Amino acid sequence: MALSLDIRVSHPGFALEFRAEIAGAGVTALFGPSGCGKTTVLRVIAGLEKGATGRVIFEREPWQTGRRMLPSHRRGVGYVFQDARLFPNLTVRGNLDYAARRARRAGRRPDFDDVVGALDLGPLLGRPTPGLSGGERQRVAIGRALLTAPRLLLLDEPLSALDESRKEEVMPYLEALRGAAKTPIVFVSHSLAEVARLASDIVVMKDGGVIRAGPLDDMLADPGFAPVIGPSLAGAVLAGTVAAHHDDGLTELALGGARVFLPGVAASVGATIRFRVRADDVILAVGPVSRLSALNVLPAVVEDVHFGAGPGAMVALRVGDQRMLARVTQRSLGALGLAPGASCSAVVKSVAVTRAEIGPG
Numbered sequence: 001m002a003l004s005l006d007i008r009v010s011h012p013g014f015a016l017e018f019r020a021e022i023a024g025a026g027v028t029a030l031f032g033p034s035g036c037g038k039t040t041v042l043r044v045i046a047g048l049e050k051g052a053t054g055r056v057i058f059e060r061e062p063w064q065t066g067r068r069m070l071p072s073h074r075r076g077v078g079y080v081f082q083d084a085r086l087f088p089n090l091t092v093r094g095n096l097d098y099a100a101r102r103a104r105r106a107g108r109r110p111d112f113d114d115v116v117g118a119l120d121l122g123p124l125l126g127r128p129t130p131g132l133s134g135g136e137r138q139r140v141a142i143g144r145a146l147l148t149a150p151r152l153l154l155l156d157e158p159l160s161a162l163d164e165s166r167k168e169e170v171m172p173y174l175e176a177l178r179g180a181a182k183t184p185i186v187f188v189s190h191s192l193a194e195v196a197r198l199a200s201d202i203v204v205m206k207d208g209g210v211i212r213a214g215p216l217d218d219m220l221a222d223p224g225f226a227p228v229i230g231p232s233l234a235g236a237v238l239a240g241t242v243a244a245h246h247d248d249g250l251t252e253l254a255l256g257g258a259r260v261f262l263p264g265v266a267a268s269v270g271a272t273i274r275f276r277v278r279a280d281d282v283i284l285a286v287g288p289v290s291r292l293s294a295l296n297v298l299p300a301v302v303e304d305v306h307f308g309a310g311p312g313a314m315v316a317l318r319v320g321d322q323r324m325l326a327r328v329t330q331r332s333l334g335a336l337g338l339a340p341g342a343s344c345s346a347v348v349k350s351v352a353v354t355r356a357e358i359g360p361g
């Protein structure tokens with residue numbers, strides 16, 4: 001584990017008591033409602049929360065023990081804030097150069113051209129920052145953080161200030177970063193769709209503490225996790241390989257032996273795609289399914305059933321070697337005779353999977 005945290009922070013009316021081990025690679029999401037303490041955790045990691053106590057160890061290096069803190073600038077942390085916080089008096093190039101100079105002074109060697117290329121910042125370099133769009137500003141902010149050649153990258157809701165189309169503009173850069181960066185990333189979000197697209201691990205927070213932590217895919221496929229996030233948000237991530245793009249705008253994916261049709265995905269044939277299917281969008285059927293508008297009928301086996309306090313049930317399904325969740329009524333389960341071990345079909349409408357929930361694998 002790269003980052004070991006056992007920290008406490010106290011503000012008037014708020015107490016944080018946070019323990020977690022954060023992986024040395026990939027993206028760990030800190031997920032939870034507004035005010036649960038996500039930003040405070042990032043600030044402690046970055047060395048910005050002066051009143052914090054406890055222990056922060058990064059790759060065996062003590063960043064904080066008790067009240068002794070390694071100064072923020074000696075940690076090698078890149079921080080991207082919700083609002084880009086660019087220097088308004090400098091051009092895009094000026095903002096980026098500033099970061100690269102800082103890194104070089106600290107003995108690190110950022111690759112300017114590499115970062116500019118990865119984030120498509122070339123055409124923006126001469127622009128003053130006040131005139132940039134929200135999406136452009138965040139790309140520059142991410143570039144600036146990368147140019148400090150950080151050992152750890154902290155992203156605090158980098159998309160939350162953007163509207164949906166701007167989010168979609170920036171998201172592919174974050175996804176590419178996840179694939180290319182050897183730097184571990186801690187990503188704060190209260191959007192499960194964003195977390196499902198970017199994260200490999202998740203730490204779920206509530207009221208200043210950790211309520212669940214683990215690998216994202218396992219967690220999202222666990223029917224016991226649904227009550228933690230709210231059943232209407234529940235849904236598992238599936239992965240498939242692009243098999244074909246069709247003239248009517250649909251993309252066909254191979255999932256083991258099964259086929260799934262999604263709204264057109266911009267990825268080449270053979271590429272791996274991840275997509276989240278919300279439990280509410282899955283219909284279960286027993287026996288032959290014919291003449292149905294839904295395009296995806298996946299052979300499934302019931303693995304587990306969790307009953308809620310109301311009339312609903314969360315059903316864990318195995319589809320080939322992957323897992324899915326379906327939320328149906330207990331009445332339907334009884335009528336169909338569905339219990340662990342039973343075979344059924346999981347029916348998913350193509351249009352139920354939105355673009356925001358589809359990303360590269």
Ligand SMILES: Nc1ncnc2c1ncn2[C@@H]1O[C@H](COP(=O)(O)OP(=O)(O)OP(=O)(O)O)[C@@H](O)[C@H]1O
Nearest residue numbers: 011012014032033034035036037038039040041190
């Ligand atoms: N410097 C401070 N002084 C007093 N209270 C603070 C301070 N910083 C944070 N808090 C409080 O601590 C709590 C946690 O704040 P924090 O910003 O960490 O939550 P969050 O989960 O990141 O929220 P959001 O998603 O809205 O950004 C909030 O109640 C906040 O008002």
